[in-house]
Amino acid sequence: MADPRTTTPRERYRSQVRAEIKERAWEQIAAAGASALSLNAIAKQMGMSGPALYRYFAGRDDLITELIRDAYRSLADAFAAAARAEPGLFGLAHTLRRWALEDPQRYFLVYGTPVPGYHAPDDVTGIAREIMAALLDACAEQPAGAPAGSTASALDEHLAAHREWAGGHSAPAAALSRALTVWTRLHGVLSLELAGHFTGMGFDPAVLFAAELESVRSL
Amino acid sequence: MADPRTTTPRERYRSQVRAEIKERAWEQIAAAGASALSLNAIAKQMGMSGPALYRYFAGRDDLITELIRDAYRSLADAFAAAARAEPGLFGLAHTLRRWALEDPQRYFLVYGTPVPGYHAPDDVTGIAREIMAALLDACAEQPAGAPAGSTASALDEHLAAHREWAGGHSAPAAALSRALTVWTRLHGVLSLELAGHFTGMGFDPAVLFAAELESVRSL
DNA sequence: TGTACATCAGTGAACGCGCGTTCACTGATGTAC
DNA sequence: TGTACATCAGTGAACGCGCGTTCACTGATGTAC
Secondary structure, three states, X not given: OOOHHHOOHHXXXXXXXXXXXXXHHHHHHHHHOHHHOOHHXXXXXXXXXXXXXXXXXXXXHHHHHHHHHHHHHHHHHHHHHHHHHOOOHHHHHHHHHHHHHHOHHHHHHHHOOOOOOOOXXXXXXXXXXXXXXXXXXXXXXXXXXXXOOOOOHHHHHHHHHOHHHHOOOOOOHHHHHHHHHHHHHHHHHHHHHHXXXXXXXXXXXXXXXXXXXXXXXXX | OOOHHHOOHHHHHHHHHHHHHHHHHHHHHHHHOHHHOOHHHHHHHOOOOHHHHHHOOOOHHHHHHHHHHHXXXXXXXHHHHHHXXXXXXXXXXXXHHHHHHHOHHHHHHXXXXXXXXXXXXXXXXXXXXXXXXXXXXXXXXXXXXXXXXXXXXXXXXXXXHOOHHHOOOOOOHHHHHHXXXXXXXXXXXXXXXXXXXXXXXXXXXXXXXXXXXXXXXHO
């Protein structure tokens, strides 16, 4: 991570403990959901007293905010790595699926039920834009699959007229709607799968995921 | 609701108070999320003492379970009414959208982030099947839009081979995949919209929803 | 119509709990001369 | 290399809070004769 030359032993120790606190936090979230996260419980699990954690985080909200930021960051990084290794929408989609299955609660912290009062800090919207940009890149790259002048244009036109959200990305109008569509379709499958709404239904969610990914090729 | 002839005043009063407790519960959930639901807070808001609520619900978990059941029930009823008034997928889809926007937290209680330990009671899976059946009805009714022998068959075949989840519904294979697909696609748009992931993006989520609904016509 | 009894809604006190957070303090680690 | 000081991790006690839940009780409402 940081250059060990400009890093004192104390600083190294600090960031090590901070990392362990976060690890235990994720374990707790995985076990009982984000709302059950408790500083005291984390401290106890680490063999420390509760107040000790205040050396590392300003409070519970501060910790949660950092976990959310880390979750966004890790998805953005995974996308960036995937784009480097295997450009295109397929690589991105399967990276997303792997990332989601790896830790469902992390996925839900990003895309799940929002807590009514809570507002994410400003910098995560920047990371969200990074994620969207990776998706737009992948969609712009792929040639349009639909025959010219097909019926899909209602959404295309609307999005072309409201393309501020693309953050100045130079993607053509068709790519805008393809990116948005693949995002919502894959999220639809993933979130229902992770929430367990397919369990006991007998079919393989991966097949559905693949079909949805395939579906945007002809968009 | 119940026949007033076989209903004593006490019973009427009871169900009235029970209903008000649930109302306040929904208000609390809307204000601070389901995890913040507190019996004492509800009681205080109703001008009662906390323990009084134990006359009406066995405890907090019992209340939440009933709220979840009611949420499923209300969606199933809305679907049934829609199917009667205006058969077809369009009516169902817009009923779903209306139902979701009417109370986002209710939507999330059904389709949102699951609490790791929690298991819904058996009877809600029955209601979930009702909801799915309504969707299957609507999808079976509509003639297949795709040209015969198109490429969509990978999912069709897989679902036809694992059609237990349809609960003995007589829908053709194409209708199975259409139902599943429209479910996940609409959920994808709705859940991201309700979670606020489109706010500040400038475009109208309703247009995206309509495009996704339209997309399954050619399936 | 009136009396005796049963039912049941709601209260107030109490229990134990775990939470987030503050504060004054100890003891170890690093820094400056 | 050794001493004096500053930094900082971690402790333990304490505060106030709201939670779910139990219990014995009061008082009103309904029921049976």
